[in-house]
Amino acid sequence: MRGPASHTDRIPRESLDRCRNCGGTRLFRDEATADLVCQDCGLVNREGEAVVQEPLGHSDDASRYGPGTHGRATTVLLPDKGLRTRIGPLTRNSVPSPLSHRRKMEFARLRLVDRRQGRGDSGERNLETALPQLKRLTEAL
Template identity: 40%
Template sequence: MTDSRIQTRSGQRRSGEREEASESTDEREQCPECGGRLRSDSEHAETVCQDCGLVVEEGEIDRGPEWRAFDAAEKDEKSRVGAPTTNMMHDQGLSTNIGWQDKDAYGRSLSSRQRQKMQRLRTWNERFRTRDSKERNLKQALGEIDRMASALGLPENVRETASVIYRRALEEDLLPGRSIEGVATSALYAAARQAGTPRSLDEISAVSRVGKDEIARTYRYVIRELGLEVQPADPESYVPRFASELELSDETERRARSLLQTAKEEGVHSGKSPVGLAAAAVYAAALLTNEKVTQNDVSEVASISEVTIRNRYHELLEAEGSPVI
């Protein structure tokens, strides 16, 4: 008899809790002002009333993916966690890394035994990430590409393209007899020219660990064997960088572009170094717009001799019909 009373009371208590929960749920689903139905606006991260438009909650957490998919196939392809894959890492960024800080999740320092254990784990993790000579080669080369691109101020798309070119060279067995640094530098030089942000051989060799002659020789070999389509460097592509480093005005930059366009129409640019033409155009434009820039300043920025600048800027002014200053 006593057991039946206890069961009855517990059942009544549970039903009462369910009624309270349902009432609280109904309250959350109803507008506190007009009693209308609420809906969640994921685009603005808000909960609003459909009838009166009252914003009940705002700043909600978006639990959806950080990417957009427009069909089922694209959604399956992008279904992932973690950082996106990249060709700039030898394992495409799919492996794990063990942090170098000897601290636990709460920021406390590890004991000496735990530090030794973590160091052994880092060592074995590094060994497993580069299991053969090909992966070690790729890791070293991609590190070189990233270092040189950072020194030259090249954007991420150039680094990605250079990494792809080096991977192709490695897959097609173009490296025997050539240094890793030489092929990596050639890949970066080709990628920069393909992306329309070229760097001169002097600039490339200044940050590379190989000489200028080896870079040029390896570059010709790589683009020939891989069939890369690399257009001749346009002198105008150097002008913005030179003008920015010399702190020249937009008017001077436009004038330099105009000089180069006239030189192309007259055929003066044929057989001339694009870097030399760009530097001479910047110097000539600065003279025409009354900005104080010396040949030595332009020579240091462009990494070419003052003699080249003098010869080329005379030719550019003569092609345009302007008096030689």
């Protein structure tokens, strides 16, 4: 497992040099997801812009950021409108330290439950099948 690169390798010149959450300078580029992550607080900065998260206990900041900056945009092209959280395979945490075997198995169980619960009624199941087929057909036109 390779640790974080040197300071000059971690932060591209056109990107951030400080974390917007804690002001730390220990940022590194996650090779798997190409995210810029703060090693001090774990905030994920993507392509030089922080993913805006309301800090706990600071509800007055929500008015400054506006209602459209929290969460992912919804789309009718996904059966769950893009709102469902999917648990992907994890092998390390945000620091990046390897996860213990026990923690990996815990996430494997969570993924299994997530996959089983993910399908709602028959309409959602039909959309999960139909929407990718429609996308493929429109791309072929």
